[in-house]
Amino acid sequence: MQITELQNVASQVRRDIVRQVHACQSGHPGGSLGCTDLLVGLYFDQMTQKTNADGTKPFDMNGIGEDLFFLSNGHISPVLYSVLARSGYFPVAELATFRKLNSRLQGHPTTHEHLDGIRIASGSLGQGLSVAIGAAMAKKLNGDNGIVYCLMGDGEQQEGQVWEAAMFAPHNKIDNLIAIVDYNGQQIDGPTDKVLSNRDLAAKYEVFGWKVLNLAKGNDMESVIETLKEARSLTGQGIPVMIMMVTEMGAGVDYMMGTHKWHGTAPNDEQLAAALAQLPETLGDY
């Protein structure tokens, strides 16, 4: 897909994010907006996925022959739900049910309600990289050439299990795995550097044995695609790949940027209007 087309998708996804969060007055817009360009780049350009003749996506849990994506920081579910719906996994109209009673779009992603596109529950942080490693190992055992992607938060790096997985993957040469850290420098209680600094996270992963790529402009679609392509070219070489993706929390909505305030806060009616005014409706609102 052309960069401009991807940017158009991203604009619509950002509208979907703020509208979902506004409608139920809860959820996490900041990280969702920050990771929009990555998820659009993955689902609309980089990932190999089966597609039906009518453009919708078939879903089977095992994902044989497909690339898989695991969202470890499950609280940015609005961006995942929007990208899944917009790429054909379920009707876009269902985004209106986000976080409401009897919805398949739970506050945090789950397989429990059988939402196509979701392969694991996440929300309790630190577990996704381990799951992604397991899925990558299953692909190897199956002789499946698909790539497994995993997105984590930078605050999430404080969880111990992340480092169990970080140690495991290079030792076991999990080279069909591309992990991404959303380096937005913010977490619930404030800047990550103040809460509990990651210090030099890239150096930590490098010394654990990962190939680390730096994506300095994680909200620039061209840079995102370029880095994802480079990461893919580095798979199959006996080393897992990690992307340090610097993003702006709240990217695309000016008043949500540069603060951790919008980590888990919903916009009111006025704020919603202000946000939507900055985000062209490119694919039609649900």
Next chain:
Amino acid sequence: MKKYTFTEKKDTRSGFGAGMQILGQTSPNVVALCADLVGSLKLDAFIKENPERFIQCGIAEANMIGISAGLTIGGKIPFATTFANFGSGRVYDQIRQSVAYSNKNVKICVSHAGLTLGEDGATHQILEDLGMMKMLPGMTVINPCDYNQTKAATIAIADYEGPVYLRFGRPVIPVFTDADQKFEIGKAWTVNEGTDVSIFATGHLVWEAIQAGEILAEKGISAEIINIHTIKPFDTEAVLTSIKKTGCAVSAEEHQINGGLGDSIAQVLVQQYYVPMEYVGVNDSFGESGTPTQLMEKYGLTAADIVEKALKAIRRKNS
């Protein structure tokens, strides 16, 4: 009353190892994982015959549970193994979110459960795991009674789709069940029929219950002995049928009284058919170092303790 005898004693963990060896030969999707306790889990034969289907996780149980959940995505049947303490309490949230809530086909198989782990002491003697695991929606919880039953259960859970917690132990105990038995998940086994008191036992306590039944028989008391090898799904019918006949019950488990097998039985009694009931189990206490035999005596988990509780239950029934 059937008289149970044995010609050898074996550890239930070896039954698990034997079951895994067979699964290695019959089930190509079975993958074994371990957190630095290969010898203790008796996985040597499986690993020797299927090196490509063994994943050594190191001392990182949380990661092992996550990897297991991931392996199911792709159709593998992971058997995640470690000590019961590190495969339940230590990784409860990982099991809860990535396995149970996600409904993944992961088999968590744990050895050295309970007091009979012995000299290592309370840090390793988990007595809460059955309770924690049975509280998880959708989790199947199995606690077999001897080598043969553990082997059969190991093979059976590979064919069952869904998360399972399989618990076994370290000490050598009598092998008294059939070598070629078919293990039926969720179906209690009536070891001996009786009319005066129902003794519901699980795991290592089943043999103790059988011995208790013999002691009671000498006193002219007819005890019905039922092996509840599956803690969840719970065989409510087996409990109801037995207590309606005997009118009183005893539970026996190497586990905390709080939240264990006994409480599952008590729920049935309270809600459906009330009879007096007594618990044999650890009473809100941690364990300690000692030989397995010493510990089972000190914490009241022997045949003699079951006899005492059975007599008490009968007295309450008759009073």
